[in-house]
Amino acid sequence: MSIKAKSGGSWFTVLLVVAAIAVWAYDQKKALDHSPAKPSASRTEKADSPPKAKPAPPAAKGLEKIGGYEVYRNCTLVEARNNDGDSFMLKLPDGRQSEFRLYFVDTPESAFKSYKGGETNRQRIDEQAAEMGGITAQQAVQIGQDAKHFTLDLLASRPFDIYTRWDSPFHDNRFHAFVEVKQNGKSRWLDELLVEKGFVRIHTKGADLPDGITYAKQKAHLLDLERAAKKAEAGVWGK
Incomplete structure (x- = not known):
């Protein structure tokens, strides 16, 4: 080659x-x-982070909205083990059921509880008692029971409206809402009634109202109601 x-x-x-x-x-x-x-x-x-609560299914077309809130008229109370003075299971007019929590206010625990692992809710009750005039833990639980009976009796008496953005900051499937009820023939916010009754501390998350009243203005209003409740020795303030 x-x-x-x-x-x-x-x-x-x-x-x-x-x-x-x-x-x-x-x-x-x-x-x-x-x-x-x-x-x-x-x-x-x-x-790896804690799972977020799943939002409610998409709302029906034409749903009423006010101030960024979805409005659900004629809601009803659903009996549930965890119903309390500031959080409860509700049935919406379209048949859905969800647990809601009030903006701005926190009612004391209505019972002493123990959980798996030996944990209890005693520390939370002590904190609530300290912020509500320095009452005893037993007195705080009694106020929690009074608040629970007031709220659940009122919600069970007739349908009511809720305003929600489906926010669940604690990722516990409880959604914040403003609840509008009828009291003595007038429309009232449930959180305001609880403050007037002396059943709550102004403690948890707040928000602008659906009608445009700002968070700061509404909190100042609630503090005024609380001062009036103290003067009248309503609820916890009479202990």
Whole structure:
């Protein structure tokens, strides 16, 4: 075989090798393009964080909205083990059931409870008692029971309206809401009535009202109602 023939054969071999490498690289790229993407750091952190409460199903078309809140008319109370003075299970007019919690106010625990692992709600009750005039834990629980009876009796007496944004800051499937009830023929916010009765501390999350009254103005109003309740020695303030 001549030198020229050998040189041509070598170049042909090199071309075959280069072509094979190119085909292999193309196949690898194609496989990567179609493989499932690895989760990013942010997605991994999100998965490791406490699960957020699932929002309610999409609202029906034409749902009434006021001030950024969805409005549900003629809601009713649903009997549930966890119903309390400031949180309760409700049935919406479309048949859905969800647990709601009042903005702005916190009623004391209505019972001493023990949980798995030996934990109790005693520390929370002590904190509530301290903020409500320094009463005893037993007195705080009694106020919690009074608040529970007042709220549940009122909600069970007739349908009422709620205003919610479906926010659940504690990720516990309880959604904050303003509850509008009828009291002596007038429309009232339930949280205001509880303050007037001396059944709550102004403690938890607040928000602007549906009618546009700001958070700051409403909190100042609630503090005025609380001062009046103290003067009248209503509820806890008469202990």
